Amino acid sequence: MIVLSHAEAEKPFVECFDCRFPYGDPSASTLISQGWSISLNAAFCVLVELCHLPRHIDVDRCRLKEIVDEWAAGPDHPIKMPVLHAVHALVDGNTLPLDECVDLMNYVAGFDGQRAALALVYYAADADTPESDEALERIYAEILQRWDMNGV
Numbered sequence: 534m535i536v537l538s539h540a541e542a543e544k545p546f547v548e549c550f551d552c553r554f555p556y557g558d559p560s561a562s563t564l565i566s567q568g569w570s571i572s573l574n575a576a577f578c579v580l581v582e583l584c585h586l587p588r589h590i591d592v593d594r595c596r597l598k599e600i601v602d603e604w605a606a607g608p609d610h611p612i613k614m615p616v617l618h619a620v621h622a623l624v625d626g627n628t629l630p631l632d633e634c635v636d637l638m639n640y641v642a643g644f645d646g647q648r649a650a651l652a653l654v655y656y657a658a659d660a661d662t663p664e665s666d667e668a669l670e671r672i673y674a675e676i677l678q679r680w681d682m683n684g685v
Contacts, residue, residue: 535608538574538646538685546571547578554582556592561600569607576607577616577649584623584653597624612641616650619657631665634658635672642676646685651676 546567555561568576583597583604601624605617615637622629637654641647655673660666 535569535610536572537644538648539572540646542571543575543578546575550579550582552587554579554590556583556590556596556600562603565600565604565607573610573612573644574647574649576604577647577653579604580616580620581649581652584620584656594624594626612644612647612650615640616653619654622657623653628659629657631658631660631669635669638672638676642679645680645683648677648680 550564554564565576565579568579580601583600586592601617601620605613607613619629619634619637634654634657638651641651641654644650651673655669658669660669
């Protein structure tokens with residue numbers, strides 16, 4: 534069974550590739566495996582990096598899709614496929630309907646500490662008005678606050 538989150542191990546793991554993920558290097562595979570071995574949240578942290586490229590990095594979408602496909606071959610979990618739907622939209626440069634993302638955020642909320650998965654869905658939402666952006670931000674913050682209160 535996969536560990537949901539492990540903050541002590543996740544922080545140094547993310548720091549080792551934050552803003553310098555080896556997109557074109559075979560060590561990308563190693564980072565994917567390491568993420569899965571630490572926790573589900575750590576695995577999703579890899580996808581956050583793929584979906585939010587640093588400004589100085591130019592990576593071909595086909596390469597990003599290859600890395601996402603390799604990630605998707607990892608262990609199964611109930612939030613894996615729904616969150617991958619958001620990831621595919623982000624990699625393709627698209628958004629998802631706000632209502633769909635709100636529903637998915639509420640689903641992810643049921644899995645304590647899945648901050649990276651929650652962020653991916655949040656980033657994929659089409660919040661095209663100030664009101665919808667406010668509502669999305671409020672839901673995101675409420676979920677994080679709930680997790681913080683639960684110590685995760």
